[in-house]
Amino acid sequence: xxxxxxxxxxxxxxxxxxxxxxxxxxxxxxxxxxxxxxxxxxxxxxxxxxxxxxxxxxxxxxxxxxxxxxxxxxxxxxxxxxxxxxxxxxxxxxxxxxxxxxxxxxxxxxxxxxxxxxxxxxxxxxxxxxxxxxxxxxxxxxxxxxxxxxxxxxxxxxxxxxxxxxxxxxxxxxxxxxxxxxxxxxxxxxxxxxxxxxx
Amino acid sequence: xxxxxxxxxxxxxxxxxxxxxxxxxxxxxxxxxxxxxxxxxxxxxxxxxxxxxxxxxxxxxxxxxxxxxxxxxxxxxxxxxxxxxxxxxxxxxxxxxxxxxxxxxxxxxxxxxxxxxxxxxxxxxxxxxxxxxxxxxxxxxxxxxxxxxxxxxxxxxxxxxxxxxxxxxxxxxxxxxxxxxxxxxx
Numbered sequence: 411x412x413x414x415x416x417x418x419x420x421x422x423x424x425x426x427x428x429x430x431x432x433x434x435x436x437x438x439x440x441x442x443x444x445x446x447x448x449x450x451x452x453x454x455x456x457x458x459x460x461x462x463x464x465x466x467x468x469x470x471x472x473x474x475x476x477x478x479x480x481x482x483x484x485x486x487x488x489x490x491x492x493x494x495x496x497x498x499x500x501x502x503x504x505x506x507x508x509x510x511x512x513x514x515x516x517x518x519x520x521x522x523x524x525x526x527x528x529x530x531x532x533x534x535x536x537x538x539x540x541x542x543x544x545x546x547x548x549x550x551x552x553x554x555x556x557x558x559x560x561x562x563x564x565x566x567x568x569x570x571x572x573x574x575x576x577x578x579x580x581x582x583x584x585x586x587x588x589x590x591x592x593x594x595x596x597x598x599x600x601x602x603x604x605x606x607x608x609x
Numbered sequence: 610x611x612x613x614x615x616x617x618x619x620x621x622x623x624x625x626x627x628x629x630x631x632x633x634x635x636x637x638x639x640x641x642x643x644x645x646x647x648x649x650x651x652x653x654x655x656x657x658x659x660x661x662x663x664x665x666x667x668x669x670x671x672x673x674x675x676x677x678x679x680x681x682x683x684x685x686x687x688x689x690x691x692x693x694x695x696x697x698x699x700x701x702x703x704x705x706x707x708x709x710x711x712x713x714x715x716x717x718x719x720x721x722x723x724x725x726x727x728x729x730x731x732x733x734x735x736x737x738x739x740x741x742x743x744x745x746x747x748x749x750x751x752x753x754x755x756x757x758x759x760x761x762x763x764x765x766x767x768x769x770x771x772x773x774x775x776x777x778x779x780x781x782x783x784x785x786x787x788x789x790x791x792x793x794x795x
Contacts, residue, residue, distance in 0.1 A: 494743050501722035505746050516747075591648055 438478035438485065441572065441606025445472050449573070449605035452491060460594030466498030466507075468521075475525075475606055477572060479562065482535040483528050487542070487604075491521040511589040514547055521546045523553075535559075540576070546585040553578055555602065569607050576602040610789055613681040617790030622681065625674040626786060632667045633709065633764065636660060637757055658728070661720055665729045668713040675706065684790075687780055701767050708760045715749040715756070722746045 443450045452468040473489035494515040496507045508515045525542035532538065536559040544553045555578040562572035578600050582588070612619040618626075643656035686695050718741055720727035726735040741749060774782035 494747075496743075501724070501741075501746060502720065504743065505719065505722070505750060508743065508747060509750075589648070 438476040438481060439570075440474065440476045440609045442609060443471075443473040443475070443489070444571070444605045444607050445470075451601075451603040452489075453601040453603070454598050455601065456591070456598040457594040459592055464498065466496060468493070468495050469497050470495035473523075473604070475604075477606070479535055479559075479572075482531050482538055485525070485528050485538075485540070487523070487525045487540060489523045491523075493519060493521050493546075512547075512587055518546075518548045523555075526552070529554075544580075546580070547587055549585045551584055553580065555600075565607075571605055571607055573603070573605040576600075576604070578602075610791070613684060614790055615682060615685045617684050617785045617788075619681075620789040621677060623786060623789055625670065625677065629667060629670055629674060629709075630764070632663060632670070633760060636663055636667065637761060639663075640757060658730075661716070661727050662730045664713060664716050665727060665735060668717065671709060671713060675710075684785065687782060689778070689780055698770065701763055701770070705760065705763050705767060708756050708763065712753055712756045712760060715753040718749045719746055719753065722749075 450471075450473075452471055453465060454467065455463045455465040458464045468491045470492040471489060473487060475485065475487035477485045493513045494508055496504055496513060496515075498504055498507065507513055510517075522545045523542050525540050527541045528538050529541060530537075530539045538557055540555045540557055541552060542555070543550050555576040557574050557576040560573040560575055563570070565571050580598050580600065582591075582596060582598060610619060611621050613622050639656060639660050643652065643660060646653050646656060690698075717727060717735065718739070721735065721737045721739075722741045722745075724737060724740055726737045728734050771783045771786070774780050775784070
């Protein structure tokens with residue numbers, strides 16, 4: 411219920427902001443990440459013993475961003491992840507991941523990314539880095555996500571969409587997760603796929 | 610000899626009682642031990658597999674035990690039992706049965722949350738009846754742990770009462786659960 415309210419108020423805010431500044435041409439457009447239609451994915455992968463990759467994802471999250479291809483440097487994004495939605499296709503492992511050895515979801519039900527800046531804009535604005543504060547397991551650290559725009563344009567149903575892919579790495583220890591999975595499994599890679607619908 | 614009658618317990622009831630008592634203790638110990646195993650411990654996979662298999666066997670045994678109990682003629686209370694003693698002992702027995710089934714069922718539900726049923730050694734895979742959500746699986750895990758501790762507490766009370774009956778009150782309460790009733794005559 412709470413997340414719905416949050417989402418709704420964010421939406422309302424985005425719509426209001428969009429309406430009041432509609433006359434200003436250079437202002438970045440606001441987008442809501444299309445989690446409703448599941449055109450966004452937060453995937454992770456981590457090495458298993460150094461012999462293979464284990465992949466999984468977070469199924470429940472929401473977010474908004476503002477983006478203008480003419481002014482990429484002003485882009486902003488906020489994403490909230492419900493950590494109990496971790497899914498590695500193995501219920502007992504997921505239970506372990508939700509527990510205090512890893513995500514401790516009863517204590518820290520939400521992970522959050524809030525961008526603080528954009529840097530290294532390249533390739534005519536199609537490639538850039540997002541710097542931001544990532545809160546996981548109750549610990550907030552600045553991380554950098556390498557982003558590449560996939561595409562942008564009208565959709566067949568009267569809307570306007572833009573999509574990106576992003577990659578970053580987290581050292582689990584930095585976020586207070588120090589369960590020993592072995593030396594090959596100290597870093598988790600995040601692969602992000604985000605499609606936003608312009609509001 | 611095998612069946613219970615109004616004077617005492619038969620061999621089947623006695624065997625089921627002690628078999629499940631020892632198994633519960635073993636599962637409890639194994640459970641406490643295995644949740645602290647690290648990823649690189651030899652028993653990281655084997656201990657839970659054994660815990661699950663023995664637990665499934667106990668679920669079968671306890672189901673049979675419950676049916677056996679329902680369809681058996683229970684021994685009459687010893688004449689020296691006061692009403693409070695009868696009520697208390699019955700209450701503890703009912704609580705123990707309820708706790709044991711809760712722990713067995715919650716354990717089964719955790720292992721079947723995957724959509725794959727739990728494996729009884731390599732012999733047989735149990736079916737999946739319901740697939741719990743993430744939150745429900747965590748709740749089942751909480752029940753499994755807390756209720757397991759409650760079983761130990763109530764079993765200790767149950768055992769303490771039996772010892773008091775044997776050594777202090779000096780009646781046949783404990784002996785009845787050790788020595789099968791001789792003749793099936795009523």
